[in-house]
Structure formats: C-alpha cells, structure tokens
C-alpha cells in the first residue's frame with residue numbers, strides 16, 4: 001500500500017461523509033502495521049458536539065477491532081465537490097499520539113491524489129504529552145495488545 005493508494009482509499013471513504021451542517025466532507029484511511037487499512041468519515045449531529053472527525057472514526061474502528069500498531073493515515077477533505085489540503089484537528093492529533101510513534105507515524109495530506117505531502121506526527125504535534133508521561137512504556141502497551 002503506497003501513499004497514493006492510501007489517499008485514493010481516503011477519497012473513497014469521503015463519499016460516506018455525513019456532514020449536513022458544515023458541508024465539509026472528510027475521509028481518512030489508516031494503514032496498520034499488518035497491512036490492513038481502516039477507513040473513516042466525519043459524522044455530524046444536530047446537537048453538534050457529538051460529531052466526530054474522519055481520522056478518529058478510522059482510529060476507533062481499528063482499535064475496536066484489536067489493531068494498535070499504525071504506520072500512516074491519509075486524509076482527504078474539503079467542501080462538497082472540492083478537495084483541498086486538510087490537516088487533522090488538534091484532538092485527532094492527540095488521539096494519534098496515544099497509539100502511534102511520533103517519530104515514525106506519517107500523516108499524508110493532499111488535494112486528493114495530487115500534490116501529496118507527508119508529515120511525521122512529531123512535526124504536527126511537537127512537544128507532545130503521551131502515554132509515557134503517565135509512566136506507560138511501549139513494552140507495556142505491547143503486552144496488552146490483544
């Protein structure tokens with residue numbers, strides 16, 4: 001799975017975006033270390049706060065199915081009918097930080113499959129707070145991997 005294919009998958013996932021309030025449609029595709037890919041779209045709500053971003057949908061789907069080892073995520077977003085460079089919100093960056101290695105996890109942005117750019121999580125979330133700050137080591141996390 002290369003970056004272009006992962007972005008293609010994010011663009012497809014965007015078709016399911018439920019965003020009647022903002023009309024900003026987002027799809028995400030999360031690549032796991034075992035090669036599997038989990039997709040997500042944003043889902044809004046009439047009560048506003050229950051809404052969720054595409055990126056977190058993808059991460060939560062994967063974790064809830066036993067995956068915790070992630071390599072990269074591609075994000076495709078923009079107003080209906082348009083793809084524009086869409087970077088993950090701060091909450092989604094923090095959720096990635098829980099499960100992903102900031103030094104190697106890649107966040108792939110672009111306007112669809114064009115103009116792909118890859119950032120490391122540590123670049124988009126510098127000086128971050130993570131599981132290690134609460135005394136949890138990577139080894140401990142691995143022990144708990146289902």
Ligand code: THU
Pocket residue numbers: 019022024025026041042043044051052053054055075077086087088089
């Ligand atoms: N959104 C995402 O799904 N991901 C992003 O990276 C940015 C924002 C969603 C949340 C909301 O449904 C809409 O886009 C407008 O903020």
